[in-house]
Amino acid sequence: MKDFAGTPGTLTALALRIAQFLFAAASIASMATTSSFFNFTAFCYLIASMGLQVIWSFGLALLDAYALVRRQALHNQIMVSLFVIGDWVTATLSLAAASASGGITVLYFHDLGECTIGTECQKYQLSVAFAFLSWFTVFVSSLIMFWLLAAG
Amino acid sequence: MKDFAGTPGTLTALALRIAQFLFAAASIASMATTSSFFNFTAFCYLIASMGLQVIWSFGLALLDAYALVRRQALHNQIMVSLFVIGDWVTATLSLAAASASGGITVLYFHDLGECTIGTECQKYQLSVAFAFLSWFTVFVSSLIMFWLLAAG
Numbered sequence: 001m002k003d004f005a006g007t008p009g010t011l012t013a014l015a016l017r018i019a020q021f022l023f024a025a026a027s028i029a030s031m032a033t034t035s036s037f038f039n040f041t042a043f044c045y046l047i048a049s050m051g052l053q054v055i056w057s058f059g060l061a062l063l064d065a066y067a068l069v070r071r072q073a074l075h076n077q078i079m080v081s082l083f084v085i086g087d088w089v090t091a092t093l094s095l096a097a098a099s100a101s102g103g104i105t106v107l108y109f110h111d112l113g114e115c116t117i118g119t120e121c122q123k124y125q126l127s128v129a130f131a132f133l134s135w136f137t138v139f140v141s142s143l144i145m146f147w148l149l150a151a152g
Numbered sequence: 153m154k155d156f157a158g159t160p161g162t163l164t165a166l167a168l169r170i171a172q173f174l175f176a177a178a179s180i181a182s183m184a185t186t187s188s189f190f191n192f193t194a195f196c197y198l199i200a201s202m203g204l205q206v207i208w209s210f211g212l213a214l215l216d217a218y219a220l221v222r223r224q225a226l227h228n229q230i231m232v233s234l235f236v237i238g239d240w241v242t243a244t245l246s247l248a249a250a251s252a253s254g255g256i257t258v259l260y261f262h263d264l265g266e267c268t269i270g271t272e273c274q275k276y277q278l279s280v281a282f283a284f285l286s287w288f289t290v291f292v293s294s295l296i297m298f299w300l301l302a303a304g
Contacts, residue, residue: 041263042255092247099248100255103194107256111193146295150302 006144008060008074008083009067016141017061023134024053024094030127034120042100043124046131049090049097053134056090080149087142094138098131158296160212160226160235161219168293169213175286176205176246182279186272194252195276198283201242201249205286208242232301239294246290250283 005012027050037043060083067074074080105124157164179202189195212235219226226232257276 039263041258095244095247096251096254099251100258102248103252103255104259106193106252107259111191143298146298147302150299151304 003073003075004144004148006141007148008080008145009064009072011068013141013144014061014064014068016137017057017064020057020134020137020141021054021061023130023137024050024057027127027130027134028054030123030130034123034127036120037124040101040104042097042104043127046097046101046127049093050131050134053090053094053138056086057138060086075148077149080145084142084145084149087138087145091135091138091142094131094135098128098135101131102128155225155227156296158293159300160232160297161216161224163220165293165296166213166216166220168289169209169216172209172286172289172293173206173213175282175289176202176209179279179282179286180206182275182282186275188272189276192253192256194249194256195279198249198253198279201245202283202286205242205246205290208238209290212238227300229301232297236294236297236301239290239297243287243290243294246283246287250280250287253283254280 003010006016007013028047031037031043031047031050034043037047063074101124105128109121109125155162158168159165180199183189183195183199183202186195189199215226253276257280261273261277
């Protein structure tokens with residue numbers, strides 16, 4: 001398999017995984033500290049989806065770190081296939097969750113006038129912003145993985 | 153370039169493009185015939201995104217039909233790169249629009265009790281469902297295109 005920046009076991013891949021993990025964790029932290037998120041299905045879905053993202057990215061970050069320490073590329077066809085499937089599933093779920101929550105945030109902030117629950121509103125916005133950042137980094141990872149798989 | 157089902161200029165590709173076009177058009181028709189969609193930013197965004205999808209899919213359907221009639225595969229590296237970028241952009245926009253609208257539909261149907269604007273509600277749901285179907289078919293197309301580009 002070809003070897004380029006971002007493939008499993010490289011420093012770029014590790015940095016991307018850590019960024020995904022941190023953004024997803026920040027999104028959960030920001031959302032979970034509001035007092036009314038459980039009234040909104042989309043916000044609960046965001047927490048669930050970001051939770052999955054945190055687990056997945058943390059696992060792959062550990063794997064990348066292990067490969068870096070052992071100086072060994074993880075370019076096994078079966079493993080890369082698994083990475084591709086996992087990355088695509090989490091990327092799709094993250095984008096859907098971020099967009100659904102973003103839609104509701106815009107509804108409350110823009111369409112129905114102003115948001116009347118004070119600091120809660122900023123936390124919702126912050127959480128959605130972190131979710132989009134997390135999605136973007138997973139999206140980059142998933143493109144690299146898919147390219148690696150297809151290019152053989 | 154390799155030749156498999158779904159690559160530009162094949163019958164599968166044409167069928168996928170027609171499905172994308174029809175689903176996106178159905179989504180717009182269902183949403184645009186409601187009387188209050190313009191009060192919701194997400195629903196306006198859905199119409200804009202599905203409008204882009206209709207134009208893109210219709211254009212590529214014509215191109216595929218032309219290639220089928222002329223019995224000539226469209227496997228030029230530059231053209232496939234353009235198809236990949238266009239497919240990815242429209243797929244991402246479609247998923248984001250469908251999810252944002254879906255989030256608001258769930259908010260009104262489930263979180264805030266029942267939807268009180270009668271047949272309008274069913275039209276919103278129908279529009280979101282068609283948008284997700286359209287996204288799914290673009291997603292399949294974009295995966296095929298990306299694979300074709302990467303596999304060279």
